[in-house]
Structures are given as C-alpha cells and as structure tokens.
Amino acid sequence: MILLPALWMLGMLTKRQTLKSFPWMESSLSEAINCLNAAIDIYTDMGRFTIAAKHHITIAEIYETELVDIEKAIAHYEQSADYYKGEESNSSANKCLLKVAAYAAQLEQYQKAIEIYEQVGANTMDNPLLKYSAKDYFFKAALCHFIVDELNAKLALEKYEEMFPAFTDSRECKLLKKLLEAHEEQNSEAYTEAVKEFDSISRLDQWLTTMLLRIKKSIQGDGEGDGDLK
Secondary structure, X not given: OOHHHHHHHHHHOXXXXXXXXXXXXXXXHHHHHHHHHHHHHHHHHOOOHHHHHHHHHHHHHHHHHOOOOHHHHHHHHHHHXXXXXXXXXXXXXXXXXXHHHHHHHHOOOHHHHHHHHHHHHHHHOOOOXXXXXXXXXXXXXXXXXXXXXXXXXXXXXXXXXXXXXXHHHOHHHHHHHHHHHHHHOOOHHHHHHHXXXXXXXXXXXXXXXXXXXXXXXXXXXXXXXOOOOO
C-alpha cells in the first residue's frame, strides 16, 4: 500500500504533464518520494536490493527532471549503483554511475567524474560487447582532466593509450591530441577547427559541448572570445 500514492503521482507525469502543468504536484512529488523511500527501507530489510535500486532510480529521475535538484539525484543514483553492485548487476550499476559522472562534471566535481569514467572504461574495455564504449569513457575522463590541467590531460591520455591500445586509433583520441596541441600553442582557431571537424562526423551532445567550451575559455582568457565552438 505504501507505493500506491507514489505510483499514482508518477502516472500523472506523462510527457506533457509536468510540474508546469500541475503546480500543486511539487508537494505531492515530495510525498511520492517519501513513499518510495519507505518502500526502499522495506525492500532492503527483505534483502531485495534490486527492487530498492530501481526505486532509487525513480527518485533520482524525479529530482533531475521535475524538482531539479541535481545533488539529490546524484545521491540516489550512487545508492542505486551500490545496490546493483552488491547484486552483481554490473551493467545496471554502470548506467547509474555514468549518470553520476556526467552530473559531477557539470557541477565541476571533475575528480569524481574522472574516477567513475576510468572505472567504467576499465570494466568495459575487455568485454567484446562493450569495449567499443570504452573509448567514450576515456575520452570524457581526459576532457575532465583537461579542464583541470593540460599536463594532467597529457599524462592521462598516455595512460589510456597504454591501457587500451585501440583508443589510439579512435577519432576521440586524435581529437584530444589536436586540442592539446592547440591549447599548448594558445591557438583558439586551431582548437575550434579541430572540434568542428570532429562534430561534422560525430555530433557533439550538450555535455561534450559544455566541457569543450570550458577548455576553450582557458585559451581565450576569462571574458574573452565569443564562447562558441563554431
């Protein structure tokens, strides 16, 4: 019975029915979260951690899309990942961790993001079905390093190539090398051209665009340039 109010409230949130449609839902969503937390306590006491993990994801999604509290969303994704790991559901755990990493980087918690991307990359690079994704995780980890320090990025790139030789021939690795060269020369035009070339084949998503812009600002200087990659 505990879950019924929560399930009803979540059912109300269709693609077109958000908090803007129903302003009164914010307090009701908080009640739904309380119900889900109560259910989580029951399921963890019963040892049913996979179900508890799914409820943590539901809460995380409410915080990220409806209540817009990213810190709390991160906390619930992390807890979900812990439960999945305990049940040896590594694929599900990795999905949660990647959410955490993406948000951590957006919040400038770069070391946290780096550790997760490196961990997931290392876990997937030897899996025949998942190894293609490893290059993306090492690419994102390197970008986080790059924002913090150019030398860190160079050292990280060398490490990733040694760990995962296939990374060397990837477009992501080649882009990183061009960006490092442009950054060392403080050449914003070369930096932008390298990004445009990459984007013409593999479209940049919002996360990558944000990280690449943060790096470019360190070339242009604070307050300078047009803040664009095109």
